[in-house]
Amino acid sequence: QATVQTAAPAPIDGDAAARIGALVRDLRVSFAAGRTKPVAWRRTQLRGLRDLLVRERPALEEALRSDLGKSPLEAHTTEIGFVLNEIDHTLRHLSSWLRPQRVSVPMALAPAKARTVREPLGTVLVISPWNYPVNLALAPLVGALAAGNAVVVKPSELSPATSALLADLLPRYLDPKAVAVVEGGVAESTALLEQRFDHIFYTGNAQVARIVMAAAVKHLTPVTLELGGKSPAIVEPGVDLAVTARRLVWGKFTNAGQTCVAPDYVLAVGDCADALQRELSAAVTEMFGSDPQASPDYGRIVNERHFDRLTALLDSGTVVSGGRHDREALYIEPTVLGGVTADTPVMAEEIFGPILPVLRVPDLDAAIAFVNERDKPLALYAFTGSEETRRRLTTETSSGGLAFGLPIAHLAVPDLPFGGVGESGMGAYHATASIDTFSHTKPVLEKSLALDTMRLAYAPVTDLKEKI
Ligand code: NAD
Numbered sequence: 001q002a003t004v005q006t007a008a009p010a011p012i013d014g015d016a017a018a019r020i021g022a023l024v025r026d027l028r029v030s031f032a033a034g035r036t037k038p039v040a041w042r043r044t045q046l047r048g049l050r051d052l053l054v055r056e057r058p059a060l061e062e063a064l065r066s067d068l069g070k071s072p073l074e075a076h077t078t079e080i081g082f083v084l085n086e087i088d089h090t091l092r093h094l095s096s097w098l099r100p101q102r103v104s105v106p107m108a109l110a111p112a113k114a115r116t117v118r119e120p121l122g123t124v125l126v127i128s129p130w131n132y133p134v135n136l137a138l139a140p141l142v143g144a145l146a147a148g149n150a151v152v153v154k155p156s157e158l159s160p161a162t163s164a165l166l167a168d169l170l171p172r173y174l175d176p177k178a179v180a181v182v183e184g185g186v187a188e189s190t191a192l193l194e195q196r197f198d199h200i201f202y203t204g205n206a207q208v209a210r211i212v213m214a215a216a217v218k219h220l221t222p223v224t225l226e227l228g229g230k231s232p233a234i235v236e237p238g239v240d241l242a243v244t245a246r247r248l249v250w251g252k253f254t255n256a257g258q259t260c261v262a263p264d265y266v267l268a269v270g271d272c273a274d275a276l277q278r279e280l281s282a283a284v285t286e287m288f289g290s291d292p293q294a295s296p297d298y299g300r301i302v303n304e305r306h307f308d309r310l311t312a313l314l315d316s317g318t319v320v321s322g323g324r325h326d327r328e329a330l331y332i333e334p335t336v337l338g339g340v341t342a343d344t345p346v347m348a349e350e351i352f353g354p355i356l357p358v359l360r361v362p363d364l365d366a367a368i369a370f371v372n373e374r375d376k377p378l379a380l381y382a383f384t385g386s387e388e389t390r391r392r393l394t395t396e397t398s399s400g401g402l403a404f405g406l407p408i409a410h411l412a413v414p415d416l417p418f419g420g421v422g423e424s425g426m427g428a429y430h431a432t433a434s435i436d437t438f439s440h441t442k443p444v445l446e447k448s449l450a451l452d453t454m455r456l457a458y459a460p461v462t463d464l465k466e467k468i
Contacts, residue, residue, distance in 0.1 A: 122198030143434025251407030
């Protein structure tokens with residue numbers, strides 16, 4: 001896994017734990033008083049969040065540059081603009097998403113009316129990671145607010161500038177009686193997880209997900225777990241390898257590879273590996289120049305621990321292009337690794353960095369077997385000209401999402417639910433999927449007392465009733 005915090009957490013002092021307890025209690029009081037339920041309140045919060053993103057864009061860009069060396073363009077497309085789109089889409093469709101849904105009633109119960117209504121869950125906890133620290137804290141928040149909940153956001157301590165900025169800004173733009181930010185690391189998360197929440201939405205690695213789920217058991221709190229894994233990209237011969245390579249390079253090296261849905265490795269089918277590797281190297285130069293360290297568009301590794309983990313993986317194959325690194329600058333060059341086999345360290349864990357191994361497989365059957373022998377990935381990508389291949393991959397593999405011809409962009413289709421399956425997570429969000437996640441869909445049945453059509457169901461059983 002990319003990040004495992006193995007050290008036992010230093011416990012936070014009693015005062016800090018008491019403050020966290022009091023904060024969650026206050027939010028529960030706000031929720032119980034009905035503060036967050038009116039749709040007008042929800043819209044006001046979403047507009048407030050919109051204002052925050054628009055007005056504070058320079059500060060957010062600066063925090064993302066400081067935490068991850070993100071360029072303003074990347075900060076906008078993958079974080080700030082992404083959440084703005086989510087807000088706009090939600091504001092546009094919220095009324096229809098919240099509208100009660102009529103369902104038909106069986107003859108035996110007629111006349112009667114049945115419908116489902118959405119009710120907010122209560123006070124929810126959002127724990128987010130460092131790699132998209134704006135997007136992954138605020139996009140779940142959009143859903144939680146739209147569904148009418150009170151929310152605690154716990155940003156990652158590994159992106160400290162963004163965490164501090166969100167802690168400063170959210171209470172100024174949103175209702176502080178219903179939305180709170182708790183900063184900190186393992187100790188603060190642990191203290192939060194001791195509290196009773198009505199839903200926990202966690203994004204991060206699968207080890208910590210197990211800790212979150214175990215903590216949720218105590219209060220029987222439902223969880224959404226947005227995790228990662230090794231997302232494969234299958235490339236078949238006969239496709240336009242130059243376009244394929246550009247798209248893979250874009251998907252892989254955005255945020256220096258620290259993207260949960262980045263193509264983790266390539267399975268090159270048949271004889272296309274050598275040509276693909278050449279095109280991948282050319283695409284890297286085209287996008288980031290011959291010295292990507294000097295490119296304003298290329299990010300940095302989050303910290304020394306990840307830098308050391310990643311550079312150790314460079315020996316898992318032959319460096320086709322890239323491979324240079326600078327620990328002081330937390331820079332690792334976009335690297336294409338050839339001659340990689342399944343038993344090398346780079347194939348043993350989610351890479352979560354700018355190293356793209358290319359593995360050779362003889363045919364599509366071997367590629368499908370390779371995918372199915374491993375944990376279900378968060379995403380599966382394929383570049384193919386064959387309708388039959390698309391059909392087979394859709395029906396014969398399982399992954400959080402599946403995309404043909406373009407990695408990572410399925411997240412940007414607002415009405416596609418986003419989430420994992422198996423080891424890559426459970427539950428989903430974005431648009432209506434967020435409303436599903438952060439609401440209880442309550443069935444409501446209404447039957448008039450005016451005409452007692454239920455008499456057939458009552459005791460005693462008679463011959464006539466049995467015949468009917
Ligand atoms: P991280 O280290 O920032 O951890 C995530 C959150 O968990 C942080 O807020 C952290 O404080 C908290 N945390 C850490 N240890 C904890 C503990 N013992 N108890 C309670 N809380 C704890 O981020 P990470 O885990 O390194 O994130 C990277 C992983 O997340 C990768 O596997 C990646 O694929 C996955 N990811 C998934 C998505 C998605 O949407 N599915 C998005 C981004 C990242």
